[in-house]
Amino acid sequence: MVGIVGYGAYVPSFRIKPEEIAKIWGEEGERIKKGLGIQEKSVPALDEDAATMAVEAAKNALKVSGIDAQKIGAVYVGSESHPYAVKPTATMVAEAIGATPNTMAADLEFACKAGSAGIQICMGLVASNMINYGLAIGSDTSQGRPGDALEYTAGAGAAAYLIGREKSQVLAEIEATCSFTTDTPDFWRRQHAEFPTHGGRFTGVPAYFKHVMSATQMLFEKTNTRASDYDYFVFHQPNGKFPLEAAKKLGIDAAKLKQGLMTPVIGNTYSAASLIGLASVLDVAKAGQTILVTSFGSGAGSDSFALRVTDKIENRKKGIPLAHYVAQKEYLCYGLYVKHRRKLKSL
């Protein structure tokens, strides 16, 4: 039985509203809010980055599991904003949580789905008995070019999942997983470039929708299930609208997406987005309930997971719920936001 034995999320406390950004660029804030389905987005503190947020989320996951960090056999950190181009985030995280030195570690990058790719790798290692526990983290302080549509949504956050196989510890069994992968040029950032470039409308139908829907349908077929068999759905959420549209096309009741749809209040947390959504669902789910998660990473691919919550879900009481971080907030004006994200060259 392979599944989640601990999970934790982290979202920084700073927020900026779309109206505040729209004001600078002469756009209509209300129209953008409605168009993207977003109320505000998270912004990291000056001393936070993908590594520090990954550590916070990992510590929360360890608290829930009650497992000694020395027993972790692999640490994978997925991000598109690793603090270094060369020098792993995973070693810093492993060192900070006390998992070193007897552990595998590596950084992953696959736009917004590097975290879910880490979960699949850990599942394989745990299922093959190569390790007892694997830690997969998605963490991002994503960047949007000033004035670009992404600036309204690119948020910051992290989520960590400790994967194990002991029935007495698994709080959500991962019953199946599959991936849908193609070479699709919808979004990229070249080496040394500060901001990503995207294909505008091209990021929709041929990229997000094709991959999310194909992976989800593939999972339905693989597990011989359909939409009505699941209590919750979590899709990657680049904005507040795409996941709802994907659900509609797949014939999924929008109410089943609500609990896992966090982008409207924290922004798109990239590698952490679908994993934070899953954390939000696990924070309320009951034993026996089923969850379907589909991530999406530009470039492009989607990973789908079918989960069944067990009675060990009560262990979540030992951790810090996502709602705690979502409720703690301090608003920034655009000037301070520029300082926080170091968008001025002279900073």
Add this chain to the structure above:
Amino acid sequence: MDESLAITWRRIPERYRLEGSACSKCSSNFFPPRKLCPTCRRKGTISAKTFCGKGKIYSFTEIFSPPGGFELEAPYTIAIVQLEEGPKITAQITAPHGEIKIGDPVEMVFRKIQEDGEEGLIHYGFKFRLVK
């Protein structure tokens, strides 16, 4: 001047996860770690000890004129934190000066401390945040 790589590397356990030391004979705890107990001298045995990261504000101040590398963060709060296990350590507090009182409970957080310019090392370590 940037800190030497060897010093940074040697201090990773204490900076990343509050690893200090303790004397087995008199049970005194030390942070930063000591290699010799000042009371028991050679009669005591020193071993590594990771502190739980919880403590209280013992005293604090606000920095308006920061040293190089901290300009963006000023004004920021520095405090002496008394750890639950006893030792007092100096650290940055993530909350603004006006929100802090002596005696407030705090917990350790892992944060970015300083960067050696655009191409140098990024230094990480402990800061403390208020426990609400």
